[in-house]
Amino acid sequence: xxxxxxxxxxxxxxxxxxxxxxxxxxxxxxxxxxxxxxxxxxxxxxxxxxxxxxxxxxxxxxxxxxxxxxxxxxxxxxxxxxxxxxxxxxxxxxxxxxxxxxxxxxxxxxxxxxxxxxxxxxxxxxxxxxxxxxxxxxxxxxxxxxxxxxxxxxxxxxxxxxxxxxxxxxxxxxxxxxxxxxxxxxxxxxxxxxxxxxxxxxxxxxxxxxxxxxxxxxxxxxxxxxxxxxxxxxxxxxxxxxxxxxxxxxxxxxxxxxxxxxxxxxxxxxxxxxxxxxxxxxxxxxxxxxxxxxxxxx
Amino acid sequence: xxxxxxxxxxxxxxxxxxxxxxxxxxxxxxxxxxxxxxxxxxxxxxxxxxxxxxxxxxxxxxxxxxxxxxxxxxxxxxxxxxxxxxxxxxxxxxxxxxxxxxxxxxxxxxxxxxxxxxxxxxxxxxxxxxxxxxxxxxxxxxxxxxxxxxxxxxxxxxxxxxxxxxxxxxxxxxxxxxxxxxxxxxxxxxxxxxxxxxxxxxxxxxxxxxxxxxxxxxxxxxxxxxxxxxxxxxxxxxxxxxxxxxxxxxxxxxxxxxxxxxxxxxxxxxxxxxxxxxxxxxxxxxxxxxxxxxxxxx
DNA sequence: GAGCCGATGAGCCTTCGTCAGTTCGAGTAC
DNA sequence: GTACTCGAACTGACGAAGGCTCATCGGCTC
Numbered sequence: 001x002x003x004x005x006x007x008x009x010x011x012x013x014x015x016x017x018x019x020x021x022x023x024x025x026x027x028x029x030x031x032x033x034x035x036x037x038x039x040x041x042x043x044x045x046x047x048x049x050x051x052x053x054x055x056x057x058x059x060x061x062x063x064x065x066x067x068x069x070x071x072x073x074x075x076x077x078x079x080x081x082x083x084x085x086x087x088x089x090x091x092x093x094x095x096x097x098x099x100x101x102x103x104x105x106x107x108x109x110x111x112x113x114x115x116x117x118x119x120x121x122x123x124x125x126x127x128x129x130x131x132x133x134x135x136x137x138x139x140x141x142x143x144x145x146x147x148x149x150x151x152x153x154x155x156x157x158x159x160x161x162x163x164x165x166x167x168x169x170x171x172x173x174x175x176x177x178x179x180x181x182x183x184x185x186x187x188x189x190x191x192x193x194x195x196x197x198x199x200x201x202x203x204x205x206x207x208x209x210x211x212x213x214x215x216x217x218x219x220x221x222x223x224x225x226x227x228x229x230x231x232x233x234x235x236x237x238x239x240x241x242x243x244x245x246x247x248x249x250x251x252x253x254x255x256x257x258x259x260x261x262x263x264x265x266x267x268x269x270x271x272x273x274x275x276x277x278x279x280x281x282x283x284x285x286x287x288x289x290x291x292x293x294x295x296x297x298x
Numbered sequence: 299x300x301x302x303x304x305x306x307x308x309x310x311x312x313x314x315x316x317x318x319x320x321x322x323x324x325x326x327x328x329x330x331x332x333x334x335x336x337x338x339x340x341x342x343x344x345x346x347x348x349x350x351x352x353x354x355x356x357x358x359x360x361x362x363x364x365x366x367x368x369x370x371x372x373x374x375x376x377x378x379x380x381x382x383x384x385x386x387x388x389x390x391x392x393x394x395x396x397x398x399x400x401x402x403x404x405x406x407x408x409x410x411x412x413x414x415x416x417x418x419x420x421x422x423x424x425x426x427x428x429x430x431x432x433x434x435x436x437x438x439x440x441x442x443x444x445x446x447x448x449x450x451x452x453x454x455x456x457x458x459x460x461x462x463x464x465x466x467x468x469x470x471x472x473x474x475x476x477x478x479x480x481x482x483x484x485x486x487x488x489x490x491x492x493x494x495x496x497x498x499x500x501x502x503x504x505x506x507x508x509x510x511x512x513x514x515x516x517x518x519x520x521x522x523x524x525x526x527x528x529x530x531x532x533x534x535x536x537x538x539x540x541x542x543x544x545x546x547x548x549x550x551x552x553x554x555x556x557x558x559x560x561x562x563x564x565x566x567x568x569x570x571x572x573x574x575x576x577x578x579x580x581x582x583x584x585x586x587x588x589x590x591x592x593x594x595x596x
Numbered sequence: 597g598a599g600c601c602g603a604t605g606a607g608c609c610t611t612c613g614t615c616a617g618t619t620c621g622a623g624t625a626c
Numbered sequence: 627g628t629a630c631t632c633g634a635a636c637t638g639a640c641g642a643a644g645g646c647t648c649a650t651c652g653g654c655t656c
Contacts, residue, residue, distance in 0.1 A: 001377055003301050003369075004612090016438065018635065031613050033635065038611095043380040049438075049569025052621045052634065056438030059391050059418070059573045060383030067376030071301075071369050078365035079299055082341040085358030093357050120357070140314065140347075140354030271347025275357045302645090316602060326647050331602060333645085350654045352601070 003075055005039040006068040008032050009047060013065050017054030089117040089275045096125040096133055098147035100200050100224040101163055101264050104243030105286035106146065112282045120275055128198035128222055142269060143276050146283070148199050149263040157265040158280060161288020163241045165203065165260040166253050168227070170234030173252075181254040183211040190218035190236035192227045200224070204239050207260050228252075264288065301373055303337040304366040306330050307345060311363050315352030387415040387573050394423040394431055396445035396497050398522040399461055399562050402541030403584035404444065410580045418573060426496035426520055440567060441574050444581070446497050447561040455563040456578060459586020461539045463501065463558040464551050466490075466525070468532030471550075479552045481509040488516035488534035490525045498522070502537050505558050526550075562586065 011021035012032065022029040036055070040047050047061035057065055084090050093113075097106060110122055125142075127133045130150055136142050148163070167181050175181045191208075193215070194201035201220075208215050218236030221227045224244040231238040232252050239260065245253050266283055268276045309319035310330065320327040334353075338345050345359035355363055382388050391411075395404060408420055423440075425431045428448055434440050446461070465479050473479045489506075491513070492499040499518075506513050516534030519525045522542040529536040530550050537558065543551050564581055566574045 001301065001373065003299065003373075006373070006376070019633085027612095028614055029634095030615085030636080033637095034612080037636085043377065044384045045380045046569070046571060047380065049567065049571070050635070051438065051568040054438075054634070056567070056569075058569070058571050059387070059389035059441060060380055060571070061389075063383060063389035064376050064380040067372055067379055071372035071376055074365055074369035074372055075299065075301075075304070078304070078362050078369055079341065081365055082343045082345070082358060082362040085361060086342040089357070091357035091359075091361035140349065140352075143357060269347065269354070270349040271344070271354070271356070273344065273347070273356050273358070317600085325645095327602075328604080328648085329646055331604090335603080336644095348602070350601070 001039070001042060003072065005035050006072050008035045009039060010065060010068060010072060012036060012048065012055050013057050013061070015054075016056065020054075084119070088119060089278070090119040091275065092121045092123060093275050093279065094123050094125070094141060094143050095279070096127055096136055096142050096145045098130060098133055098145075098199050099126050099128045099194075099222070100241045100244045101148055101262075102146045102160075102243065102283070103224070103241065105160075105283065105288065108286055109279060109282040113279050116278070117275070122279075128195045128200070130199045131197065137267060137269065140269065143272070144269070144279055145267045147265060147267070148203070149265050150199075153265060154267060157267050158284070160264045160266055160283055160286075162261040163243065163264050163288075164255065165207070165239050165262070166242045166245065166255050168231040168238050168240060168245070168249065169252050169254065170231060170237070171252060172234075173237070175254065176252065178254065180257045182257050183207065183213065186237060187213055188216070190216045192230050192236045192238035193217050193220050194227065195220060195222045198222070200240070203260070203262060207239060211258075299337070299340060301370065303333050304370050306333045307337060308363060308366060308370060310334060310346065310353050311355050311359070313352075314354065318352075382417070386417060387576070388417040389573065390419045390421060391573050391577065392421050392423070392439060392441050393577070394425055394434055394440045394443045396428060396431055396443075397424050397426045397492075397520070398498050398539045398542045399446055399560075400444045400458075400541065400581070401522070401539065403458075403581060403586065406584050407577060407580040411577050414576070415573070420577075426493045426498070428497045429495065435565065435567065438567065441570070442567070442577055443565045445563060445565070446501070447563050448497075451563060452565060455565050456582070458562045458564055458581055458584075460559040461541065461562045461586070462553065463505070463537050463560070464540045464543065464553050466529040466536045466538060466543070466547065467550050467552065468529060468535070469550060470532075471535075473552065474550065476552065478555045480555050481505065481511065484535060485511055486514070488514045490528050490534045490536035491515050491518045492525065493518060493520045496520070498538070501558070501560060505537060509556075 008021065008025065011024050012018055015021045015024060018032045018036070019029050022032045025032065036048065045060050046058055047064055048055040049058050081090060106124070113120065113122065127136070130147055133145055133147055137145050149157070167186070169176055175185060191204065193204060205215065219230060221230065224240045225246050227238040227240055228245055228249050230236070232249055239256070266280055268280055306319065306323065309322050310316055313319045313322060316330045316334070317327050320330045323330065334346065343358050344356055345362055346353040347356050379388060404422070411418065411420065423434070425434070428445055431443055431445055435443050447455070465484070467474055473483060489502065491502060503513065517528060519528065522538045523544050525536040525538055526543055526547050528534070530547055564578055566578055
């Protein structure tokens with residue numbers, strides 16, 4: 001049972017005779033005859049009724065040909081898709097981002113990618129933990145991963161820039177008066193934290209530890225936008241990447257001292273093709289080091 | 299580009315490695331390796347990225363595999379359909395009926411066929427002219443044709459029975475008093491006739507000629523049911539097969555003298571399979587010679 | 597260095613394609 | 627009605643191509 005047999009059977013049905021089908025397919029007549037016979041023998045059914053003037057599909061033959069048509073056209077589509085991929089970029093690029101990193105840069109890069117390769121679809125997964133990210137990468141599901149550097153960063157990772165972290169304070173918080181918040185001044189504040197085992201929570205914990213602060217957990221959330229909103233409502237203070245602050249909350253945000261920043265890396269998978277490389281280049285050209293644009297209301 | 303290559307590629311994508319795929323497919327590892335390479339060479343694209351632990355589909359590879367999956371499953375369905383047809387009857391049986399013949403018997407036979415072979419679909423074409431019917435038959439479109447015998451009836455036609463013709467009179471027509479209408483008594487009546495070149499019109503014309511009647515045409519219609527309805531409304535009289543009289547008009551119908559009847563034949567096409575034969579047998583077992591059940595209201 | 601994975605090359609065998617010739621049925625001329 | 631011709635599909639033999647297997651090599655991981 002091969003595609004060739006299907007195509008021959010369809011041609012015979014279309015033309016109504018083996019001879020005409022053979023001509024259409026640019027092969028000799030016995031070749032078509034043999035293929036049809038072989039197919040019928042393998043299936044154990046008569047697909048065509050032999051008349052003196054040619055071959056006519058039987059009842060089962062027509063039912064078979066309907067499905068065969070689907071198979072053949074799908075095969076043609078598959079080939080066309082692949083061949084198109086040789087020149088243009090087509091397909092689906094799967095990207096994973098560590099929650100909160102590159103939130104500002106990624107849309108720009110993806111927009112540019114889409115403009116350059118309209119037939120390239122992109123799916124983005126947002127994962128909180130770097131462990132899960134690594135697991136997906138190992139399984140080959142991901143084409144490109146965007147994450148904070150950690151101890152086990154592979155050697156072939158591409159350093160894109162640094163993500164500066166900022167605190168979000170509740171409305172009316174006394175520290176909003178300062179241009180830059182001294183972390184030690186936040187002693188005793190309750191914190192809006194992130195999911196256990198998430199990279200963001202890891203950053204927060206190490207920052208608190210480095211500044212001799214005791215972590216009082218007000219709540220745990222999984223998304224940075226939620227953390228910012230809750231902090232704005234006065235539930236506690238939180239620490240998020242600067243690029244992850246949603247619009248409308250800028251006035252509650254302050255850079256911290258000492259500065260907290262994390263190198264952001266991109267990992268493309270083994271045997272990366274032109275699509276991955278293109279996205280990587282676009283990400284490189286985004287602005288990563290941005291002068292903190294948060295300050296007290298003047 | 300063959301189905302085998304598609305299956306191999308899908309297996310590799312599924313298993314994540316050539317070795318595992320080969321095991322799954324019960325072939326040696328180099329075989330799978332070669333097929334994948336051949337496919338990639340033919341398409342001019344890298345479908346899989348080679349990693350130390352196995353093969354992972356690339357961006358275009360995934361787009362290709364999506365279509366390949368469709369092709370392979372359609373091929374499987376095609377095979378399953380055909381194999382099912384070897385034991386059970388599946389598919390679509392195309393039947394053509396000469397307008398007005400077997401109108402009563404066909405539904406019964408088709409119902410029985412459907413009960414015995416639920417997966418066999420039947421399509422019925424109603425054609426007015428025998429020439430068109432023959433043309434369709436010659437082109438191999440039809441599996442079975444039901445028609446009146448004519449001069450050029452082929453030798454392999456199956457005689458099913460005879461279709462008696464009856465007249466339909468307008469309400470209040472004086473001849474309704476008789477059990478059987480003498481055709482000569484209809485001299486001067488306008489007739490509701492049938493489409494030019496239709497078999498029914500041919501029957502009507504030869505009957506009128508045989509009885510020395512002059513045909514006065516009141517109207518021409520293409521369907522027997524319409525002819526009966528128009529005749530019932532007093533537009534004229536008409537002559538239709540007894541089995542074609544729709545319910546509710548029986549009181550306006552009378553057999554004629556001399557008796558008009560046409561042999562009804564079934565023609566199955568060259569190389570008829572079990573489906574055609576089954577329907578033919580069922581048609582044979584329907585009652586064709588029926589004592590005329592039309593009479594004046596008692 | 598052991599072990600796993602994919603790639604490669606040689607040999608065997610199946611399968612496909614072609615050419616020749618045969619069979620069968622339909623249409624036609626006499 | 628018979629014989630002839632033509633066109634259709636089938637059959638068999640042969641050469642070519644491709645698929646499968648075995649043994650082996652090169653790379654990478656642990």
